Amino acid sequence: MSEPQRTPFVDSLLEAAAQARLPGSGIGWLDAARRENLEAFAEGGLPDTRMEAWKYTALRALGQRRFAAADAQAATRATEVNGFALPGIDGPTLVFVNGVFRPELSRVDALPAGLSLQPLSQALQGDAEPLRFALSRHYREGGDVFARLNAALAGDGVVLHVAAGTKVEEPVRLLFVGAPADENVAWHVRHVVELGEGAELSLVEQHVATDAHQNLCTQVTDIVLRRGAKLRHVTLQDAAEGSTLVRHDSVHLDEEAHAALYVLELGGSLVRHDLHAALAGDRSRLDTRGVFALRGRQHVDTQMAIRHQALNTASESVWRGVADERSRGVFRGAIVVAEGADGSDASLSSKNLLLSGQAEIDTKPELEIYADEVKAAHGATVGQLDERSLFYLRSRGIPLAEARAMLTAAFCRAVFESLPDEGLREHINERLMAQLPSA
Secondary structure, eight states, X not given: OOOOOOXXXXXXXXXXXXXXXXXXXXXXXXXHHHHHHHXXXXXXXXXXXXXXXXXXXXXXXXXXXXXXXXXXXXXXXXXXXXXXXXXXXXXXXXXXXXXXXXXXXXXXXXXXXXXXXXXXXXXXXXXXXXXXXXXXXXXXXXXXXXXXXXXXXXXXXXEEEEOTTOBOOSOEEEXXXXXXXXXXXXXXXXXXXXXXXXXXXXXXXXEEESSOOOOEEEEXXXXXXXXXXXXXXXXXXXXXXXXXXXXXXXXXXXXXXXXXXXXXXXXXXXXXXXXXXXEOSTTOEEEEEEEEEEOTTOEEEEEEEEEEOSTTOEEEEEEEEEEOTTOEEEEEEEEEEOTTOTTOEEEEEEEEEEOSTTOEEEEEEEEXXXXXXXXXXXXXXXXXXXXXXXHHHHHTTOOHHHHHHXXXXXXXXXXXXXXXXXXXXXXXXXXXXXXXXXX
């Protein structure tokens, strides 16, 4: 066994673990899973850039920082969330402030029939056995250090279940608010989402901040779609400029299930998103659409792995990146068409714009095929705005700065054209315009 990497980061999180009073304590299998994941975290420490999964994201600076236990004051901290409202999204809502569930800010009364929605802390007070498969997982890959940390220390999160045959008409909204505390704090949220056979749901996830802070959030989400289920999941990430946010999403699709995932990355100082999807049932389909728009010294790293495991499955992934000033974007998209997944259709496109000579974008599409009669395509580009398009707009009397902003916004907006909610689509466009340089 190797010696633990005793950095200030690891030491502070182990100290937080020793003080933690987590919901569900006393449930044997849950205590064991938390203990084993914490031991693995302590032993492995933070990965370095020699590990392929973290090749483009250095964690040395994070390793020298300390974080206190989850903010106990978040349960009573005055928080105004009306400013984070989304047009046309006024249905069931769960709100968390620094990882703590805030019932008075949430909206969970009069849930539609067939929808079960509650914070993890409450779910563990009842029958926890349905959560056993998800919460007892041991993360063994070297790059899964933050998933281990989350499995050991998650104090709350979301448990969402849609009954078979239920179509939830209004979108469900999950709002995660970061707020300044007396010191830098770390919180960890764990989500379990399941759609029964033939169920349909639209889910909107927001990460926002009330003010500047340098806190840490880890999030792990398991999503399971049973036969014929349909999920639309929109993630709007606009965390505080100095914050660190690490998300680990797993999506499992049974026969004829369909998931459409939309991701907008705007905030945070260091952001990492691991997305793993398994098309495990015949004729299942996954569509992913994502944009990161970065400025300053932001660093956003997206690692996507899609595995086709069944007959006639399909995936289409369209991702765009924009980096300005001294920011850095990373995108790795890996698609595997496994043996026996005949008739699969997979495509991946990653296009990126550099708006500054000091910005950097690293993109790496990967494709492995072990099946027959497969249609597959992948491609990646990194470049600058098209000079011919700029010339055309300027010849029509449009100033250079405005022309650049128009072309950059159009480059990003194209990703969200398939999002059917017009109000939400317009909100995304407005946030993009606010983020992109105007001069």
